[in-house]
Structures are given as structure tokens and as C-alpha cells.
Amino acid sequence: MSSHTHARMSFAARLAAIGSAVLLLLAGLFTGTASAHGSVIDPGSRNYGCHDRWGTDHLNPEMATEDPMCWQAWQDNPNAMWNWNGLYRENVGGNHQAAIPDGQLCSGGQTEGGRYNSMDAVGDWKATDIANDFSVHLYDQASHGADYFQVYVTEQGFDPTSQSLGWGDLELVEETGSYAPATDITFDVSAPGRTGRHIVYTIWQASHMDQSYYICSDVNFTG
Template sequence: MRKFVSHRPGARSRSVLTVLVAALACLFIWTPTASAHGTIIGPPTRAYQCWDDWGSDHMNPNLPTLDPMCSQAFQANPDTMWNWMSALRDGLNGNFQGSTPDGQLCSNALSRNNSLNRAGAWKTTNISNNFSMHLYDQANHGTDFFRVYVSKNGFNPATQTLGWGNLDFITQTGPYPQDNNVTFNVQTSGYTGHHIVFTIWQAAHLDQTYMWCSDVIFN
């Protein structure tokens, strides 16, 4: 006597659903915790500018001509663009300069983002000497402080990679509570033309440090 096997649609649907749920659970378990953090979106960091301008058009054949720096960054490692929010390192204990060699500031010393350190024709944002900065924090980490620097007069981002000796320290903020959007004002004087605004974000939930370069034109 043959064993009876049910072919009811409901039984089969439940079986397929069980498999799908198990598969999705595995994907969730293995999703990196670094997948949702934040960055300075105003003035935009180099990685965020690339994603904002080209994330939906990265296969444009004219990209190398229209935006050569984002093109080389994408060719070096697409993850630099896709993970614009995850340029973090753990456990620096405030030793930012000692943990970050000259020439690696814009990548936060992350080898996967080394293309962000390259000198060249990065897209710029026009700002005044008194300007506002905007952090978009997807995960609501909160902030211990921001530390803001501007590249010195005479430094040329188009031909030079950034080192600590090329920076003027401008300000360090106090803490900010958990929020998706944090804005704060920065006051400077005496800057004109193309500069780099270099920002350190010390997140509040863990010892996580983010470092970014934003290319600006001081008007």
C-alpha cells in the first residue's frame, strides 16, 4: 500500500513559508552591525557626495568625465559609496592622531575607503566663514562631541593628500542627545577658495570614532 502524501495547497504553502522565514532569519543574523550609522551630509562628505550624486546612476558611462573622483572611488571599491554611513573605527580611546597616519584622514584609516584620500577634483560645496554642519545619524547614536578642523591656507586638495600638519583646529562641541539629525554652527575667518573641512564624530553609545573630509569653497 502506497503511503498517502498530502498535496493540499495549504500544506505546501506553509512548507515554503517556513523555508523562506528560516532563510530570512539567517540573513538577519549575519547582517553586519555597521550597516546603519551616519555621516555629515552638509557640507557633504566625499563618500556621501558620491552616493547622493551617483548612487542611482553609477553605471553612467560619462561618470569618469563628469566626476572623476567619485568614478575612481567606485572603481576602487563600490562599498565606499554604498556604505557612506559606516566609516567608523572602534576603541581609539581619543588617540585620533596617533591612530590615524597622515594621508589616511579622509578614509578614517580604513583601507576599503582609501580612494577617499586621493587628491583631485572633488566636488565642492559653497559655504561662508560662518557655516552650519548637519549630521544625519540613521541609528540615533548620540554624540559625545564633534571636533572640526579646516585645511590651512596654501594647502591644495587638488594636488595634496591631507595630513594632521595641514589642519587648523577650529572647534570642539559638547554632547548632543540621540537624534536622526544634528546641526551645529561653526565660526571661522580668513579662509577663501577650496579647503577641506575635516570632522571627527565621537559617538556616544560606544567608543566609535568617525572621521570625514568635506570639500568646500569659502566665499
């Protein structure tokens, strides 16, 4: 075999290896999306909001000044936004407060190997303007339904721009019954007495197995 032929074969082998590595990387990036379920899209969860606003432009340096909390999240782990529908834990058995430590509520207790840790970052996340009577809209691409939803809202006086979220900062304002499998589930919530910035914390207990989703949505109660 000539040296040129050997060189061409070696180059082709290297290209094939690189191609395989890229395919494996892409598969790893998107594995969670196909097998995951959904999230609250209104008022949007932190990672859904970052994906919605920057998913097609996530390398734009202007994000650092226009949307700094999303910027830190994209820098920490872009897969947290590509897999905005995969923030869950399994086999919690309904004992959510034992499973999720204070300061880690928005990451589901640093679930999925820490993929969503940036969701716990304290700062001025983009907030959705809502009234005290509002609706929660879950988008569930896998249509697994729900055993229940629990919706908490931070107490008046809590400042999500400067305080880490703990269970003691929350009031349970809504607990639903079960929902049949559906792509879109919407239900009404009332959180009287709130004004200004707050966090709406939604626990979605999926019905197909013991799989619990933990969702932080930043809101501004307009009164």
C-alpha cells in the same frame, strides 16, 4: 532514475546554489549600512556626495569625465558609497592623531579593511560652496548621539586638489559638547580667513561606545 530527471535535479541544484551565493553577496554588500550610523551630509562627505550624485546611476560612463574623483572611488570599491555611513574606527580612546596616519585621514586610517581608501585620493573632488560661518549637519540613522564633535579646516594656502591631507595642514576651529541621541544634529562653525578650496575634517565621537567617525568634506569658501 533517468538521465533526464538527474539532469533536471542537477540544474535545479545549481540554480539554488547560485541563488544562495547572490543572497550572500547582497548581504555582504549591505551589512555595514544596517549597523552603521551616519555621516556629515552638509557640507557633504566625499562618499556621501558620490552616493548622492551617482547612487542611482553609478554605471554611467559619463561620471569619468563629469565627476572623476567619484569615478575612481566607484571603481575602487562601490561599497564605500553604499555604506557612506560606516566610515569609523573603534577603541581609539580619543587619540585620533596616533590612530590615523598622515595621508589617510579621509579613509579613517584605511579602516574597514581598506574599503574607504579611495577617499584619500588627491584631486578635484566636487566642493560645496560655503561662507566662513557655516553649519555642519550630521545625519545619524541610528540616533546614537555624540560625546563630541571636533571640526578642523585646512590652513589657508593648502591645495586639496594637489596635496595629500595631513594633521599639520589642519586647524581645529570647533569642539562641541555632547549631543543627545537624534537623527539630525546641526551645529555652527566659524573658519575665518579662508577663501577658495579647503577640506572640512569632522571627527564625530559617537556616544553609545568608543566609535569614532572621520569625515572629509570638500568645500569652497566664497567669502
